[in-house]
Amino acid sequence: MAIPVHTPKPKILIPEKVSPDGLALLKDRFEVDERKGLSPDELKSIIGEYEALIVRSETKVTAELLAAAKKLKVVARAGVGVDNVDVVAATKHGIIVVNSPSGNINAAAEHTIALMMAVARNIGEASASIKAGKWERSRLVGIEAKGKTLAIVGLGKVGLTVARIANGFGMRLIAYDPYANPTLAAAASVTLRTSLAEILKEADFLTLHTPLIASTRGMIAASELATMKKTAVILNVARGGMIDETALVEALDAGTIAGAGIDVFTSEPPQADSTASRLIAHPKVVATPHLGASTKEAQENVSIDVCEQVVSILSGELPRSAVNAPIILPEEYRTLQPFVTLLEKMGSLYTQHYNSQVNAKHFRTTFDITYEGALANLNTTKPLFAALVKGLLTPITSSDGLNINIVNAELLAKERGILINEQRSRENVEDKPYSSFVTLRARASRSPSHQRSDVSRSNSPTATRTAKQHESEDQVIQGFVSGNKPFISRLDRFKGEFVPNGTLLICRNFDSCGKIGFVGSLLGKAGVNIKFMNVAPLHDEEAGGEEEEEGSEALMILGVDKPVGEDVVKALCAEGGVLEASVVTL
Ligand SMILES: NC(=O)C1=CN([C@@H]2O[C@H](COP(=O)(O)OP(=O)(O)OC[C@H]3O[C@@H](n4cnc5c(N)ncnc54)[C@H](O)[C@@H]3O)[C@@H](O)[C@H]2O)C=CC1
Numbered sequence: 001m002a003i004p005v006h007t008p009k010p011k012i013l014i015p016e017k018v019s020p021d022g023l024a025l026l027k028d029r030f031e032v033d034e035r036k037g038l039s040p041d042e043l044k045s046i047i048g049e050y051e052a053l054i055v056r057s058e059t060k061v062t063a064e065l066l067a068a069a070k071k072l073k074v075v076a077r078a079g080v081g082v083d084n085v086d087v088v089a090a091t092k093h094g095i096i097v098v099n100s101p102s103g104n105i106n107a108a109a110e111h112t113i114a115l116m117m118a119v120a121r122n123i124g125e126a127s128a129s130i131k132a133g134k135w136e137r138s139r140l141v142g143i144e145a146k147g148k149t150l151a152i153v154g155l156g157k158v159g160l161t162v163a164r165i166a167n168g169f170g171m172r173l174i175a176y177d178p179y180a181n182p183t184l185a186a187a188a189s190v191t192l193r194t195s196l197a198e199i200l201k202e203a204d205f206l207t208l209h210t211p212l213i214a215s216t217r218g219m220i221a222a223s224e225l226a227t228m229k230k231t232a233v234i235l236n237v238a239r240g241g242m243i244d245e246t247a248l249v250e251a252l253d254a255g256t257i258a259g260a261g262i263d264v265f266t267s268e269p270p271q272a273d274s275t276a277s278r279l280i281a282h283p284k285v286v287a288t289p290h291l292g293a294s295t296k297e298a299q300e301n302v303s304i305d306v307c308e309q310v311v312s313i314l315s316g317e318l319p320r321s322a323v324n325a326p327i328i329l330p331e332e333y334r335t336l337q338p339f340v341t342l343l344e345k346m347g348s349l350y351t352q353h354y355n356s357q358v359n360a361k362h363f364r365t366t367f368d369i370t371y372e373g374a375l376a377n378l379n380t381t382k383p384l385f386a387a388l389v390k391g392l393l394t395p396i397t398s399s400d401g402l403n404i405n406i407v408n409a410e411l412l413a414k415e416r417g418i419l420i421n422e423q424r425s426r427e428n429v430e431d432k433p434y435s436s437f438v439t440l441r442a443r444a445s446r447s448p449s450h451q452r453s454d455v456s457r458s459n460s461p462t463a464t465r466t467a468k469q470h471e472s473e474d475q476v477i478q479g480f481v482s483g484n485k486p487f488i489s490r491l492d493r494f495k496g497e498f499v500p501n502g503t504l505l506i507c508r509n510f511d512s513c514g515k516i517g518f519v520g521s522l523l524g525k526a527g528v529n530i531k532f533m534n535v536a537p538l539h540d541e542e543a544g545g546e547e548e549e550e551g552s553e554a555l556m557i558l559g560v561d562k563p564v565g566e567d568v569v570k571a572l573c574a575e576g577g578v579l580e581a582s583v584v585t586l
Pocket residue numbers: 080081101104105108153154155156157158159176177178179180209210211212215216237238239263264290291292293294396397398400401402
């Protein structure tokens with residue numbers, strides 16, 4: 001008699017509290033182990049049995065743990081931030097990391113409003129006072145939100161949701177977000193301002209909703225607090241580290257800031273005697289222990305979201321919100337890899353270079369990308385598309401929650417209102433020293449409503465625009481790969497090859513004697529060493545037809561050994577040697 005072969009069900013480990021709504025989707029097909037309270041060593045000793053691991057923020061998914069996870073295919077984070085997961089190590093091990101990028105947005109926004117009202121009406125103190133047997137009506141008089149100015153830093157998913165709710169309170173809404181979608185802002189009755197300083201001085205309530213990245217770390221420090229109204233209230237449900245906690249405590253003590261509602265801290269849980277614990281203890285602060293996402297609904301959302309993705313991955317399908325490397329066949333990946341690097345560098349160069357220019361108005365949202373030569377014969381350009389989106393967005397987004405790859409690039413581009421038209425041209429490139437090249441053209445802005453209604457990815461065979469005068473306003477980056485190394489061959493109106501690597505200072509200047517010496521000496525004084533330098537003259541198409549004055553311009557690209565300070569960039573331009581300068585790190 002044949003003995004039936006029993007195939008064991010794949011095992012899923014859940015070492016912390018995750019809502020049962022999602023887990024119900026798993027229980028038929030998988031063996032689900034909910035095991036709370038495991039020590040790191042215990043976790044490490046059993047992880048080898050599991051194909052999926054579902055966590056929130058408490059489990060530290062370290063490189064050491066992942067190395068022991070011999071069968072693991074997916075780490076699912078039931079929330080946005082993946083800072084407790086070593087994503088690089090997971091990628092190295094071929095383990096997909098997924099998260100839930102929008103399941104808790106509403107919860108975070110409502111929590112922000114709850115903190116705003118709690119501070120405005122002294123709810124924390126009043127509750128403590130009445131429970132202590134007191135009846136302090138005149139001491140605890142509050143203020144109303146109606147008619148007050150709410151200043152929002154970061155008008156993304158949470159920021160916009162806060163704006164929509166606050167609009168119902170009759171608040172006046174202003175925001176600072178250089179990359180915001182102007183159509184969505186207008187629809188939420190938010191007036192966009194061009195600098196943080198502008199919104200700080202007008203704010204009755206200031207609320208932060210950016211990711212914690214280099215440009216936002218410590219963005220509200222003593223000097224920013226000093227420009228705010230004495231009656232202003234500060235709210236932070238984004239990430240600890242964006243506000244200088246010591247400076248805030250000092251401003252509250254001095255009475256130069258009226259109050260604060262804080263959910264996130266530089267150390268969580270706060271250590272005794274830390275700046276976070278001093279802030280929490282302050283009588284003018286309403287504090288919560290990172291509760292932004294802690295609602296029944298948000299926990300159901302994130303649980304269902306990540307459990308569905310775990311089912312997809314364990315069934316061999318692609319997840320919708322992967323935060324690390326995509327799955328591409330090894331042979332395909334080998335061919336594409338240098339171009340993936342090139343496209344990511346081109347996108348990043350675009351965002352950093354054009355958005356740092358003084359005349360940059362807004363992040364342009366319509367791009368034409370043309371693959372020419374051998375590249376036009378590829379089966380798929382998806383990884384190249386994803387790399388471009390990643391390059392465009394990474395300099396302005398957080399590493400937690402927005403790791404862009406083949407799986408989520410299209411969705412993210414769409415969410416940001418970015419339209420990318422991909423085109424292929426089999427034009428002969430035999431006269432060129434390379435077999436393929438890529439051109440990125442950012443079109444001059446059309447009306448916002450026109451832009452935002454487009455879909456994000458289009459394979460239309462030809463670009464829709466033809467008008468020559470618009471073309472002259474387009475921003476162009478061209479690149480190629482040689483010997484597996486990416487090169488940029490054209491930047492805007494200038495042609496000249498350079499390697500997009502490290503820190504580059506890009507200067508536009510009149511092509512006349514002494515400019516190189518001028519730049520070199522200013523950098524020398526600032527202690528910055530030049531590693532290499534290229535001069536790019538005007539592109540052929542431009543040189544012929546330009547006015548004489550414009551025709552004499554050139555681009556100087558300098559590879560430098562350290563970041564060039566804002567003051568040096570200003571001096572380069574102010575002293576007449578350079579027309580425009582930007583610093584990019586690629
Ligand atoms: N306290 C909690 O439990 C929760 C906290 N969060 C946090 O909220 C934050 C925002 O989340 P989302 O709105 O989903 O992100 P998002 O990516 O949709 O929006 C972030 C916005 O910040 C803008 N931005 C980037 N750099 C900026 C700068 N230097 N100045 C001004 N604006 C800048 C971006 O353009 C973007 O519009 C994240 O850090 C997230 O982790 C999210 C959920 C729950």
